[in-house]
Amino acid sequence: MSEKLLMKGNEVIAEAALRAGCRHYFGYPITPQTEVAHYMAKKMEQIGGVFVQAESEVAAINMVYGAASTGKRVMTSSSSPGISLKQEGISYSACAELPMVIVDVVRCGPGLGGILPAQCDYFQIVKGGGHGDYNLVVFAPSSIQELYELVVHAFNVADQYRNPVVILGDGYLGQMMEAVEFKDEEVINKVEKPWATVGTNMEREHNVITSIYIEADVLEAHNNKLQAKYRAIEANETMVEEFNCEGADVIVTAYGTVARIVKNVIKDAAKEGIKVGLIRPITLWPFPKASFEKYAETPKGFLCVEMSAGQMVEDVRLAINGKNSVDFHGRTGGNVPSQKDIMAIVREIAARK
Amino acid sequence: MSIVFDRPHALVDKPLHYCPGCTHGIIHRLVAEVIDELGIEGKTVGVSPVGCTYNNYEYFNCDMVQAAHGRAPAVATGIRRSLPDNVVFTYQGDGDLAAIGTAEIVHAATRGERITTIFVNNAIYGMTSGQMAPTTLVGQVSTTTPFGRKPELHGYPVKVCELLSTLEGAVYIERVAVNNVQNIKKAKAAIKKAFELQLAGKGFTLVEVLSTCPTNWGMNPVKSIKWLEENMMPHYKLGVYKDISAE
């Protein structure tokens, strides 16, 4: 293990991608993730990689589509309004089964909204902001160290399943600095890509990357194939942190930065004799349903806390399936749920019969 | 006995789905002949657009990538930057390139991406059944200009070669037509030159090919050619708009 470095989240995203073997980055400036592009612009030129500042988010995701077609490890990063623009390309990439890593450092919306942190992209990333039946693997890191590890992992998962993978952070995760300890060598899952369009070299039939299937039965068969892949991802790739849930009076669920606020609440509550558990989804898709099923009847109630008006809470309620109450607390506009407000709701739930 | 005329190797042995009298078939063949003559099929990656030629990946024997509407130059950029030693071309229609994909083509040219774009201009949307294209002529009837294109309502037809030839990254821009044998030969020479300049690493190259759409123009193939000559060619003048190799 090497030494611990103090680095900004956005720079760690870029460094992790480089360590994962990404040599192709296409992006367009938008706050609060621009440092990813700054880092990439500098490093790629130094190491002979590819950095292109595209004319738009739309162009950037399509450049990623092109690079991914050739089998290269490729990444783009943006923030909420930019991700909205990329949705067309994301849907096409999911259908064409192109491995790629997309980073969304979420800011508050809707509309141009603001540049402060938020988690209001859950729907557009987890439920699909683009058209059609598709899923993206979505990782939601909550610390800089985890951000690094998940970015590297994301490239492996993308290659393994031929699927776009998203790193969903919030503005704070991109902007904050914390210690990160890089491994001497990354675990890189080397996957053969015989499907890549790199030229036939007159040695094989031509490869085609496409997302269009005009015949109903052909498209349905392709959809069935995608769905089978998604079931395999659900079975193998779900990640979750369960903390203090055994015998908890209240279980709070949150992801990303908000989960860290909840960890402070857990300490505060313990001083008052209230046992608070945390279920922190690390993959938002696949959603860690099993953890919620396991503890569904343990606490007096569940509380879902988000920097949104209530998005992940829908999946929590589906997972709890009526077996317990699920309260929600959210802040929007770039405001962050406070320890004090969460604690007040925790007390109220803990006092229930 | 020797064979004097055959299907180019770069074309798949498969019937084309295009309408009778459509000139896409000719243009496909010209591109394939050039690929054969330059011996580049094994290292060429083509990008298919959205429009009538959305599935020309079935017709070209090289590796092919199908792109979203208008995004072919961006997709080609991604491919080109990943495969610096290969040959990359896009094949796009007027709606794809000059309406929804205007930003992508302008910026691919601006960056001087080493790609070749075959731009087929038939002054109408074919696939979606005859709507006004950015290149539809003033007065031309389409399903969305049922009383003819009026500048005060619909603006003016865009001249892509004239526009792109102002950009420094573009090294070769020529407009050709496939209305007669002589022009078809010129069209092939232009396409070949564009690929050669790409192979020489010079920059962005584009050949605009004036083409017909008998189905949506509501004419038979012979009349369509005549209409192209009498209406399109006076507005869209044939010729070389930019050629750095001649400078």
Next chain:
Amino acid sequence: MMNQIILAGFGGQGILSMGHFIAHAGLLDGKNVSWLPSYGPEKRGGTANCHVIVGDEEVGSPIISNASVLIAMNGPSLEKFESLVEPGGIIITDKSLVPVKPTRTDVKLYEIPATEMAYELGNATYAGVIILGKLIALTDVVSTENFEVALRSILKPSKHFMIPEEMKALQRGAEYV
């Protein structure tokens, strides 16, 4: 012990760098640290703040809701953040730039004429380090040795000639009563 420090002032006073020095020195001391900058609209309005946590335990939320220390380098920052200081906590102000007193009476207040002292040392930019000298003297949040190492790794080599003066300024701040 978790030091939860809010640093706030005008843009250009080096607020974010001050936080960065402390966080980096804390890391070198083997502590758990986090540094969270303001990057929102207030940054565009010419003010800056950051939340720095340094301590032995794992850092929970990087967003400070109970500050053990507030460093206010201008009046508006004092007014905005004093309510976040925990009872018995510390407020350090640059007396040269903060004409007002906190309304809080349950905190320990240290007013240091840092900007004036910095001018005496020949460079107004030392004001921040003077304040950090007092912070370190009061809390032992980081070691002075590693503070110097942190300066060396964060400042551009072209600014390294200033480090001896910066360390002198740190000392002045620590000694100020």
